[in-house]
Amino acid sequence: MSTSRMRAEIGEQPEALRRTLEALLPRTADIAQLARETRQVLFIARGSSDNAAVYGRYLVESHTGRLATLAAPSIATTYKRKVDLSGVLAVAISQSGKTEEIVETLDWATGNGARTVAITNGAGSPLAEAAEVALVTDAGDELAVPATKTYTTQLAALSVLGLGLGADVELDDLRAVPDEVQRLIAITESAPALPEIVEELAQVPGAVVSGRGIAFGTALELALKIKEACYLHAMGLSYADLLHGPIAVVDAQTPALLVAAEEGPTLPGTVALARRVTTAGARAYGIGGGKGLAESSSLALPGPALAEWVAPLGLIVPGQILVENLARRLGIDPDVPRGLNKVTQTD
Structure with a gap:
């Protein structure tokens, strides 16, 4: 099979991230203005964008001291209930900016007193037009149905959002991301473990x-990619939730993929989980987590050498490459998964 469009777009991510950061870093002052008038953040999204929002939630709560929550769009679109959103910064995320439910929910948030930000790859889209501040990513056209470069550029936009909200982080950590993603693509594709994990x-x-904490959104996104591009059952869980019962499903026929940054407070628990899985006779595949996770896993792929707060911008990349290879191994065209369209409309 020739190179997939999905694989080509994975390779376009370093430059897409460079363009996006160049375009959005000057917007931190606009975000800071809204920050002065709000006290908490409400993320509005579906699908891969919702997984990006999980990263945004952990970033905001762990580094800005603000409460952040995920919206239930059906409260706006189906139940049509009023909620007091005074003091709330509503951040709507949609790669196309055309998902009617997300646009309607952002309009609802405005009507309930929220200040608004849109994160979208669609310049001039209905979502961008509906928000007070539009952080328009510069991923370029994405033709494969599974989101790759639009997802990582959303994470970049959320990192800029965090800076605008006063996150206690280093800007140089974010500037290092494009080059590190470029390096990571090369070393993942040459990793001896990649074909072995694909075959298993x-x-x-x-x-x-x-995964847990900052890496939890990555776990959710990787699980979604496995489901939509490979048609396999994949359960994305925080390892804290996994230990509360669902770990019983991990066995010889249900391996665990464990994702972690190379530093941070959730890394020891991820390493311990890998040991527990392998001790029980199941297979554990590590992504990231440095030497500790690699040594505790059955097989492992490298992760990004990035500070924990920006690690998810690189951590999903080995997972994307794994999924693209697995889909082709299974005889599936990863560019056009059955039953899916690039823009999904929900009631």
């Missing part, structure tokens, strides 16, 4: 994908 996953009906 091709023999099982599904997997558990787990």
